[in-house]
Amino acid sequence: MSLAHNHFDVLRYLEKVRAPQVQRVVAEQLGRSLGTINKVFHELAQLGYLKDGQITDAGLEALEPYRAKRAIILAAGFGERMLPLTLNTPKPLMRVQGTRIIDSLLDALTAVGIGEIYLVRGYLAEQLDQLLYKYPGIRFLSNPYYHETNNISSVLVARDHLPSAYILEGDLLLRNPDLIEKYQYESNYLGVPVSKTDDWCFYTNGKYIKKIGVGGTNCHHMFGISYWNAADGARLAGDVETVFNTQPGGKQRMWDQVAVDYFPGKYQLGVRECSFDDIVEIDTYEELCALDSAYRL
Numbered sequence: 465m466s467l468a469h470n471h472f473d474v475l476r477y478l479e480k481v482r483a484p485q486v487q488r489v490v491a492e493q494l495g496r497s498l499g500t501i502n503k504v505f506h507e508l509a510q511l512g513y514l515k516d517g518q519i520t521d522a523g524l525e526a527l528e529p530y531r532a533k534r535a536i537i538l539a540a541g542f543g544e545r546m547l548p549l550t551l552n553t554p555k556p557l558m559r560v561q562g563t564r565i566i567d568s569l570l571d572a573l574t575a576v577g578i579g580e581i582y583l584v585r586g587y588l589a590e591q592l593d594q595l596l597y598k599y600p601g602i603r604f605l606s607n608p609y610y611h612e613t614n615n616i617s618s619v620l621v622a623r624d625h626l627p628s629a630y631i632l633e634g635d636l637l638l639r640n641p642d643l644i645e646k647y648q649y650e651s652n653y654l655g656v657p658v659s660k661t662d663d664w665c666f667y668t669n670g671k672y673i674k675k676i677g678v679g680g681t682n683c684h685h686m687f688g689i690s691y692w693n694a695a696d697g698a699r700l701a702g703d704v705e706t707v708f709n710t711q712p713g714g715k716q717r718m719w720d721q722v723a724v725d726y727f728p729g730k731y732q733l734g735v736r737e738c739s740f741d742d743i744v745e746i747d748t749y750e751e752l753c754a755l756d757s758a759y760r761l
Contacts, residue, residue, distance in 0.1 A: 467527075467649075469649060470496070470500065470504045471507065471513075472530065472649045473494055473649075474490060474494070474504050474514075475508065475513060475514075475523050475527050476530075476645070476646075477490060477493060477494060478514065478518060478519040479523070479524065479646075479647070484517035485518070487501045487502050487505050488501075508523065513526055527647055529694075530647040530648060530649060530693075531628070531646060532576070532628060532629070532630055532645070532646060532647065532648055532691060533578070533629065534578065534580035534625055534628065534629045534630075535573050535578050535580070535581045535629060535631075535632060536581075536582045536625055536626070536629055536630070536632070537566065537570075537581065537582070537583045537584065537633075537634045538615055538619070538631070538633050538634055539554060539555075539566065539592065539634030539635070540584050540585050540586030540587060540589075540607040540610035540615075541555070541587060541610060541615065542587050542610075542611075543555030543635065545748050546558070546746075546749055546752065549752070549759070553588070554587055554588045554591055554592060555634075555635045555746075556634035556635050557591060557594070558752070559756075560637055560752070560755050565635055565636070566595070567598070568638040569632050569634065569638050569644075570598075570602075572638055572643070572644035575644070577646060578630070579601050580603075581602050581603065582602075582603050582605050582622055583603070583634070584605045584607050584618040584619075584621055584622055585604055585606065585607065586606070586607040586609075586610030586611065586618075587610060589604075589606065592604065605621050608621075609715070612715075613715040614716045614717055614718055615719050616707065616715065616717045617708065617715065619631065619704050619719040619722075623700075623701035623702075623704055623705060626692055626698070626700050627692065627693070627694040627695075627696075627697030627701075628692070628693060628694045629691070629692055629697055630689065631688075631690050631691075631719075632688065633688030633689070635745075635746065636687065636688055636689065636743055636745060637743065637745075637755075638689075638742075639741060639742055639743060640743070643689065643736070643738055643742055648691045648693065649734075650734045651690070651691060651692050651693050651696040651732065651734065652691055652735060652736050653684075653687070653690045653720075653733060653734075654690070654735075654736050654737075654742075654743070655685060655686050655736070655737060656684060656687070656738060656739055657684055658682075658684065658685045659682060660680070660681045661679065661680060663679070663745075664677070664678055664686040664718075664720075665678070665679070665680040665683040665684055666684050666686050666724070666735075667680065667683050668684070671734065671735075672734060673724060673733040673734075673735065674728070675724065676724050686720075687743050688720075688745075690733075696723075696731055696733075699727075699731070700723060700731075703723065703726065704719060707722050707726050
């Protein structure tokens, strides 16, 4: 039986804290009215999912279909805008304040129990072997097309692993690891509400993403961390292959365009709002220097 969204949010919170909770505290933590939480507590207790302010084994079982089971990290690209630093080092392995950029993603994933992690590599692929010392469970996927296509090819080679999966760009510095959660209610992208951006962004119909593009106003600045539930991940696998192999210019598309631009209405992609303090996109040498003065010449 599927969970109502309020039921999911309360159960997810109770699973995280694993201690008796009173409705007032849960209401404050989730930003819901006390009346709503009182009602949800009563309904969950009737279902056997909650007892004495704690989640039950039945409640944990009800959450299981929403568990994120795997992650795909895209790390095949050149990182051209970071030259010359990336001549000998893939961008995800570059260090900020002594820590590799990609470690911020891997640490967050492993912290919530996601052990099935696929890393798509291409440029200087062998250097990524060093990650196995700290993360021995990583499974590498080779992208033979990385030098001649856009990042749609990286998702193509990972298409068998898309259901119930996070897809993450490997060069994002994740400052708020809590954005990687053990359970997700629906497929979604992370985004920051902005009045204007010159970067990739998306527009919504109030709830779901309806359009993506570069530059916009009164939209969401788009970050390269998304989650795809079991059904959407299975659909995406076939749709990415279709666009890559049959659509004019498909090999040069960003993979995010597949669901929204090529198959509008087929997916319901929600938005998880975050802030620019939560994630950092390091696109240029100057941005890297701003974060770590050790790179200044």
